[in-house]
Amino acid sequence: MTSTVGSKGRTGAVAPPPPERSGRILRFSRAERLVHRTTGWLMLLCLATAACLYVAPLAQLVGRRHLVATVHEWSGILLPVPFLLGLASPSFRAGLRRLNRFAVYDRQWLRAVLRRVTSPTARPAGKFNAGQKLYAGWIAGAVLVMMCTGLLMWFTGVLQPISRTSAIFVHDVVAWAVVLVLIGHIRMAYRDPQARRGMRTGFVEREWASTWHPHWLEEDRSAPSGTDSGAAGQPER
Template sequence: MARPEPEGRVRRFSTAERMVHRATGYLMLLCLASAACLYFGPLAQLVGRRHLMVTVHEWSGISLPLPSLLGLFSPAFRADLRRLNRFAVYDRQWLRAVRRRRKSPEARPAGKFNAGQKLYAGWIAGAVLVMMFTGLLMWFMGLLPFISRTSAIFVHDVLAWATTFVVLGHMRKALEDPEARLGMRTGYVNRSWAQRYHSRWLREEHVGDLSERRTVE
């Protein structure tokens, strides 16, 4: 039997989804922190143990896709991947509202994920794959002789800087929304918050619940 929802709250994320998000976040922060220790001279001197930092950076980077790959065993995680890969008409409306600085929830309709979250997820997925590829080229010299090490370093560094700013922006948005953070910690969000910012998803959940009840009856 499904676990009953707390009064006034709605289930947003399963345990598997929260674990994937948490593990990926920790690996990303570890990867970026170890990169900073290698990139900035004063920080490298303060931390020391360069060989250890190189090892931590390499293995945390290679491990980044692992939580998502394990998450594929979860039906809820696979359903959210499909949501993130689907760009609907109302997502374009959400982006137009952002460009015009219209902040009312009515002007920014969203399903379970808004257009900004979908773009962020797509960016991170693509950036991680490219950084892994260029990182492996630097790690295993001669893997693809027609691509120079200098080119791999340039692409890797530019993407690393861009990813750092994007991740910081994601964290800033999360800090501005305590209810969204609570949903990622506990799996549940306030129903009124969901109605305000993700009304299409809430209606989708309601229709799903009704269909399930009718099937049981």
């Protein structure tokens, strides 16, 4: 008996269905999309509640300061949880390895950005471009700083006044930096419908991938059989 796609053959191995759908390829697995979406909503909840606590007109409009403060504190504490749960997914771990790896073409991408060159041939990239890698590393560090300073502010009874004052200052400065960086992140996503589609559905057009992320496809084609090379080439689960 011959095995069909997605069924068990004579050896008992399951043949994965092809990841392409009418010229589209899989960019993000369901686990990657859930981690991104959940983290994004928690981050927006943190920023919205922070605005209601620190902006006087919003504070007067919303009221319920104790409730807003509680939601702000717990949404901040829960921020790392989607990331930690995502580590159980092989595709998510593979994506992290790509984000943490800076290649020669990433330096070329950064030079092109600094020179304001917009041609895709001047901005080569793997699955993630250099800007996305820098953003991921920066936002991860900012979340840790915000959590630590937030906890210092929360447990005021065991701290000296000067410690709490310093924590508030760092927390506020980093919060404003996060707001500015997130605005830039959303603006870049708004300008790229394919990137948004990839995060929404998991799939992107092969032509878009070959134009803006050519090394991603090259790396997946050259990856040894059986290695975890990321979402591309893997069935959607």
